Amino acid sequence: MKILAKETAIYGLSSIIGKFLNWLLVPLYTYVLAQQADYGIVTNLYAWTALLLVILTYGMETGFFRFANKDGENDATVYTTAMTSIFATSFIFAVLCCLFSGPIAVALGYPEHSEFISMMAIVVAMDAFACIPFAYLRYKRKPIQFAALKLLFVFLNIALNILFLVVLGKRDVYYVFLSNIIATGIQTLCLLPAILAEKYHFDGALLKQMLRYSLPLLVLGVCGIMNQTLDRILFPFFYSGDDAQTQLGIYGACFKVAMVMMMFTQAFRYAYEPFVFAKHKDRKSVEAYADAMKYYILFSYLILLGMVVYLDLLKFIIAPSYWEGLIIVPIVLWTYIFQGIYFNLSFWYKLTDRTQWGAWFSLIGVVITFALQAIFVPKIGYIASAASSTVCYFVIMTLSYVIGHRYLEIPYDMKRIGLYTLLIVALLAIYYALPMFMPMSTWIKMAFGTLLLIIYCIIFIKFDFNVFRYRRING
DSSP states (O other), X not given: OHHHHHHHHHHHHHHHHHHHHHHTHHHHHHHHSSSHHHHHHHHHHHHHHHHHHHHHHTTHHHHHHHXXXXXXXXXXHHHHHHHHHHHHHHHHHHHHHHHTHHHHHHHHXXXXXXXXXXXXXXXXXXXXXXXXXXXXXXXTTOHHHHHHHHHHHHHHHHHHHIIIIIISOOOSHHHHHHHHHHHHHHHHHHTHHHHTSSOOOOOHHHHHHHHHHHHHHHHHHHHHHHHHHHHHXXXXXXXXXXXXXXXXXXXXXXXXXXXXXXXXXXXXXXXXXXXXHHHTTSTTHHXXXXXXXXXXXXXXXXXXXXXXXTHHHHGGGSOGGGGGGGGGHHHHHHHHHHHHHHHHHTHHHHHTTOHHHHHHHHHHHHHHHHHHHHHHHHHHTHHHHHHHHHHHHHHHHHHHHHHHHHHSOOOOOHHHHHHHHHHHHHHHHHHHHHHHHSOOOHHHHHHHHHHHHHHHHHHHIIIIIHHHHHOOOOO
């Protein structure tokens, strides 16, 4: 647990700093881009790139961790085999997208901007290839090198955005994508020491085994990322008004306000995945998994309450013309919490080689997300987009817990988790309800919310923080 906490802190620091700095691009875009619809284009295309990135990595990142830790396998061979496979498919993808950028741009609704398609295809291809060297750094327990390269991209991307949009006054979406492609290219070059770290050896038989393990994760990953991005991909098709790109821009900007929770979840994931596969060799590993789940949930609730309380300050991250969409922020925060819990639960089918269950859960999630958006987006707009993801992750989280208990029994502290869930719901209910009976100014409401936050922290510290800090899990 100490190793997990330490590496989570390192990954988390780089992730939080990186995401926070990228977060600062949101006010830049919302204040500098000519109109809200421009940010709608950015939101839509980045949603597509997130989906394509999952397709192009086809579960090989998790496959690498699984086979690199498997008895009888050479980790160097696993690494170079996975990297070769990803490079080949990414290169083919980039070439095809550049050749057919015109028809693709027409299909996506940007007939006059085929260059956007080519640029983002190259970015996605480089990012997909880089995922294996980055996984290698995590496997080799090099979090500082991992963090430095991630932050390099962030600083370059921000600097280039400021150069083009502010210094040179290029208030055009093209320069947002140009900044990304340059920064990604430099980051890929800096990964060369990791790419060349092991002697090259391609094993076709090993690749078949890895693909057999990883391809179900592709379905899982595609469906999973669709659950996260379908709202921004499909919104222009489902929304019945004439201002779809404008509404999507508002939704995308307000969605970014909730990114603090995503930063925490992602930081935890970077450290937790290699930790789980390595710890799986220990018979007492289930105790560590149970503790990790509990503390993830407890800290997530702390972030949730803090962001709700200080939303009146956080809203300044975006321009006032976007504030009408802030109602989705608490909904998105719950989505990230359920998503993080589901990620924790997902290891039962990864460790028992029953990855088909993950695919089924994700397919169920896609059906739920698609159906809810198709039914309610035309009626209530982006609120339905946000709520559909929350419902989706709650359902598949519950299914994963119930079914997973049959195959890998992990002693989750459900009593304590349930008590904290009731506590956070009660505190949020009080925070929202009391101002209805006692009108408050923004600052008084924030002070009242701070008191509720202190109450949660006192309870957490008194009953659980000492356990988190001092308890030792032998192995």
